[in-house]
Amino acid sequence: MNDPQGMTHPLLELCYLAGSITFILGLKLMGHPRTARRGNFIGALGMGVAIFGTIFFRERPLSPVVAGWLFAALAFGTAIGWITARRVRMTQMPELVSMFNGMGGACAVVIGLMEYPNCLGESGPRLAVLAGIVIGSISFSGSLVAFLKLNGTLGRPLRLPSYNFLNTVELIGVIALAYWLWQAGPAPFPLLYILLAAALLYGVLFTVPIGGADMPVVISLLNSFTGLAAAFGGFLYSNYAMLTGGILVGSAGTLLTLAMCKAMNRPLSNVVFGAFGASSNAAAAGATQARGAIKDIQAGELAVLLNYSQRVVIVPGYGLAVAQAQHVIHELESLLERRGVQVKYAIHPVAGRMPGHMNVLLAEANVAYEKLVEMEEINPEFERTDVVLVIGANDVVNPAARTSASSPIYGMPILDADKARRIIVNKRSMNAGYAGIDNEIFYHPNCSMFFGDAKQALSDLLAELKSIS
Amino acid sequence: METLLNFLGAHLAMIYFVVLAIFVGVEVIGGVPTVLHTPLMSGANAIHGVVVLGAIHVMLHADPADTAALALGTLVVLLGTLNVVGGFVVTDRMLEMLKRRNERSPGHDTPSA
DSSP: OOOTTOOOOHHHHHHHHHHHHHHHHHHHHTTSTTTHHHHHHHHHHHHHHHHHHHHHSOSSOOOHHHHHHHHHHHHHHHHHHHHHHHHSOGGGHHHHHHHHHHHHHHHHHHHHHHHGGGGSSOHHHHHHHHHHHHHHHHHHHHHHHHHHHHTTSSOSOOOOTTHHHHHHHHHHHHHHHHHHHHHHOSOOHHHHHHHHHHHHHHHHHHHTTSOGGGHHHHHHHHHHHHHHHHHHHHHHHTOHHHHHHHHHHHHHHHHHHHHHHHHTTOOHHHHHHTHHHHHHHHHHHHHHHHOOOOOBOOHHHHHHHHHTOSEEEEEEOHHHHHTTOHHHHHHHHHHHHHTTOEEEEEEOTTOSSSTTHHHHHHHHTTOOGGGEEEHHHHGGGGGGOSEEEEESOOGGGOTHHHHOTTSTTTTOOOOOGGGSSEEEEEESSSOOOTTSOOOGGGGOTTEEEEESOHHHHHHHHHHHHHHOO | OHHHHHHHHHTHHHHHHHHHHHHHHHHHTTTOOGGGHHHHHHHHHHHGGGGHHHHHHHHHTSOTTOHHHHHHHHHHHHHHHHHHHHHHHHHHHHHHHHHHHHHHTTSOOOOOO
């Protein structure tokens, strides 16, 4: 495509070629545990080369005013991005990714709005600009809603009556308007703003009905949307680095989204069109029937129980991370090991808030790698386990996933914690889990509830355990 | 319809490029273990920050006298840079933790508290 403004310094094209290669290579290396970090570094290097190429191998002279603002923006962006990324708690990773994703989307939108007047005459660039605005807006507002949901500002999924129908109509409207604007050629600006508003609204409507537990899938999906928006930017400028990077993220992100859905054993359509909402009433009804008496256990009694056990399995969940109890649990595990108790962690593929998140959280607390056992490996061991300690996890041990076809999580692979001799569940209260559904494991005859904030409760338990000698 | 066909004809090489890149993207992350899903998502997030190149392009062609364009340009470059730098740095932090763990795993577990 012709670039009306000329951006074809030969060295710049070389920079973009280098950038494109590093993006492919970096993403490839990031797929293997040993090379992942190197892959990320190579990708970053390529990005740096592409950015500096764009600035220094330009065809026009740079006015001092523009240069001042440009370098200020780059410097501030780097500083803020670096500090935020360094300081953020590992538990807040999903929020951070969704926020950065939203910024990428916003970036694509503003570029589109600024370039729109320059490409009224040509159909190719006009398409790229319109698509960039639409996709970027959906990604931006969707990420913003995902961010608010993840940090708890927006609570329960909000569903308008027949929201699936409304959303589809809205999407068709957005696409129709965008298509019309593309075909119509030079169009009045207000219509462009209506398109912008409609696309932003769609991003909100798309994300709002989806439950908090599914947010990682949504973020991953929006991530690939932003990739697509970046690719349209690359199309607009004939910028092959933007094209490669954008399309790679678009397709790899889509595949990653599907992989995450597979780990949760739910088709993507289920996540997007909300199976959680449709059947939660049925699940609540089912759970009420299963209800029995709840036993609770105090720290002292639990300490004795653990001290004289042989095999203990810890099932860590997101609640553990929220309470910042990773370090206490590691201390507890070390003490038990020194007293001859075999302790393992059972890691569900979607433990934490994103697939693989729990591994990162426990690694941060220096828990040894060999102690983290994956679901398929640990499940046969539960029958021989004396005590299973479920901390801040809920849905991943809910037997309803195996037995109750009406449950929204039916079919999701779970940890068979209910097969252990004793089940201890640490929870703050009897509120429902992340997915908003009840758990019949609490009413299991071998189960006792160990109430309290994970960090406080585990600290008490540790103190009691130390007093036994 | 005619616009669409003209469009396809005019940008055939680009469209081939796009199709091939889609396949590369799918191939490149095939068989990723679940442990790496989170870092990979974050890494991909950093890579789509390549949109910052567009932002810099807008900025380089902005009219120095047009304050509104300059302000908007500055904003987009800032947002894009945040996406790129923050994305790569946070991915590195996550992978650093996993790596520390991997290096230690062949040896014995230190029983420190």
